[in-house]
Amino acid sequence: MHALDDGISRWRRVADAIRADIASGVIAQQLPPEVELAERHGVNRHTVRRAIAALSTEGLLRAERGRGTFVNAQPPRVIYPIGERVRFRENMMKQSIEPSGRLIGAERVAADARQAAQLNVAVGAPLHRLERLAVVDGMPMSRSTSLFSAERFPDIISAYAETGSITQALQKSGVSDYRRRETRITAERVSPNDAELLQCASDAIVLISNAVDVDMEGKPVQSVRTRFLADRFELSFKPEGD
Amino acid sequence: MHALDDGISRWRRVADAIRADIASGVIAQQLPPEVELAERHGVNRHTVRRAIAALSTEGLLRAERGRGTFVNAQPPRVIYPIGERVRFRENMMKQSIEPSGRLIGAERVAADARQAAQLNVAVGAPLHRLERLAVVDGMPMSRSTSLFSAERFPDIISAYAETGSITQALQKSGVSDYRRRETRITAERVSPNDAELLQCASDAIVLISNAVDVDMEGKPVQSVRTRFLADRFELSFKPEGD
DNA sequence: ATTAGTTGTCTACACAAATAGACAAATAGG
DNA sequence: CCTATTTGTCTATTTGTGTAGACAACTAAT
The missing domain is CATH 1.10.10.10 (Winged helix-like DNA-binding domain superfamily/Winged helix DNA-binding domain)
Structure with missing residues (x-):
């Protein structure tokens, strides 16, 4: 038995x-x-x-x-702050880590009910979906799927391809600054697709952060779903801000 | 192959x-x-x-x-807010969920380096460790391990046993109010011990929240490590506060 | 009633996983 | 040098996993 x-x-x-x-x-x-x-x-x-x-x-x-x-001595978990201002590059450099984002795919999709609600657009509205892979010291760290309204940000993909930064791509599209409205966190087993990209075991665990960024008027700008490898990351939330 | x-x-x-x-x-x-x-x-x-x-x-x-x-239709994930004010009972009742905490163990332990730093006590200082199980509708939801300075809160265990609430137990010990200083989140496979208590598969995934509560003067009061079943929970973080 | 499509059950076989025991090879301490 | 302890390697056996094929039982539609 x-x-x-x-x-x-x-x-x-x-x-x-x-x-x-x-x-x-x-x-x-x-x-x-x-x-x-x-x-x-x-x-x-x-x-x-x-x-x-x-x-x-x-x-x-x-x-x-x-x-x-x-x-064997193990590298400590990277601490990733979640707060109002979320800037991947800045966060990593504070921990003496040199990051780099890599665009691994871009598609035009139609908004489903959930995405429409998050971005405040109609169901079926055209969206740009951006698939990114964050790499640190040649080691893949997280995979993000970003969604933007294709009507409001028609050129977001080429802008990101040029600059390699969401922050700068949004600036080119007329969003001088943005902040995070809500972050929801859960955890799952990694999907086969992500496992390959993140170069981890097929049964690794990912922290999933589903967040909505808004511009300074409070209008939704980006919906982003990021998968962090749980054994390399720790998400940190401090109420006041440092 | x-x-x-x-x-x-x-x-x-x-x-x-x-x-x-x-x-x-x-x-x-x-x-x-x-x-x-x-x-x-x-x-x-x-x-x-x-x-x-x-x-x-x-x-x-x-x-x-x-x-x-x-x-089969599945119950939706319970959304658990993490912010400055964290009160388990209040959070759950907003979602029409009737919670109950259960004390499953209490011990006196010596602070290790990490715990000492979090609670701002000396390494080896006496701590009260409280093991709790949060139950919703008879279904175990999360397991918490709380640590308090035994010097500052000598009667915290009996106070919790009486009231069934951390908030009220702290009030009895002279802490009128408290807030969360930092929450760190990661995810792991459930430990065999927790798997039994949480009545889940032995390979389930838990979200781990490691937090420090401070009193209104900013002095550390409680260090608490909570394991949520990842397939029943979603942690939500909103910067401003609703 | 017949048919096509689906889940349920049975047998058989190849291969991996886990157990069991024995012994070799290296290390550390008298 | 000798001994106890530890990891490494080998053979053998039993149990579990995955594959393969065949057929029964049930449903829905024609």
Whole structure:
């Protein structure tokens, strides 16, 4: 009899448990020996070894024969502030991170009910959809899908292609400044498509931020849905502002 | 040859893909026939059937012989505002939801480096740790771990046990009002312990909110780490405040 | 009634996952 | 040098996953 048949192999569950123990600080520098881990998780030693092998190729662990298995130092999670003023480039540079956006697709679509409500346009109204990939040090960090009214911003795509920045593209289109009206956050398993673009495991977790930006008159400008890799990011919200 | 050996079975990946298609609206009322799903995902029909079986026991689908497989109506995600004033009970009642907190454990612990920094106490200082489970309509929604300085709030546990509310327990301890200083959000797979308490699958995803509350003088009062089930919740952040 | 389309059930087979045991190879400490 | 501890490798066996094909049972439409 299997305890729980959730379609996830035993070695993978052990690997996840070890990863969690490291994240929470239960395991610090060195792992317990394989036989002990096997007992603790109620599996065979070989199953533990497979879990460790996976975490090793992932770069989290390093096994040394005769000595033991050790935890490699990990880069800290990038902290991403969510507030009224959201400027990707500025936020990253504060943490000494050199970002770059990459346009990976642009399409003209019709607004569905939800999008129409967010952007305050009619259902079926033409929208520009911009697909972007944010890259930091050559490592993909997040994927965004932006929606703009095609009537109000007919040239937003070429403007973004030129400048490589939403802020500047909006300025070219006559929006001198904008602010975030609302951000909604949830989390899901990464979609196969995103997994490929973000170069992560097919079962990674993404934080999903669905936000609406408005201009200084309060009129909706952009609806943007961003998927952050949860193990590389932490979203930070401070009420007053720094 | 398998594309990626991430320890997740094929039927499970198909199930996740179907779940995602339903969430994103690609699949609305009725599923495509099993043979078509099998082709689309490049698997055998039996593998699709197993995926559908899992989603059916989960309550998401309902298969009818001779007719097809249908999507059951799902309750909408609960929207949880994060802002300066965070009061669980008030937030839920605005959405016509009757909440109740349950104390599931209390312990005295020593502050580690991170907790000490958050609460502005010395490393090793005594803390009260309060474990709570938030329940809505008999369904567990979130689990919180609260930390208070045991020196400043010696009776916080009994006060919470009496009143069933953090806000009221703090009032009894001399904190008339408080506000949230910072909220950090990330997401992980649920821990085995939390999975049991939250009555969810062992591989469910939780949104993790790590927040610090301060009193009106700005002194840290509470550090609270809450795990929300990601498929039942959406965190909402509005800059100005409604 | 017939037919086409769908889900349900059964058998069989190939292959991966997990268990089990034994021993080699390296390390660290007397 | 010797021993205990630890990771690495090998063989073998059992159990689970995914594939394949066939057919039954049910529905809806002609």
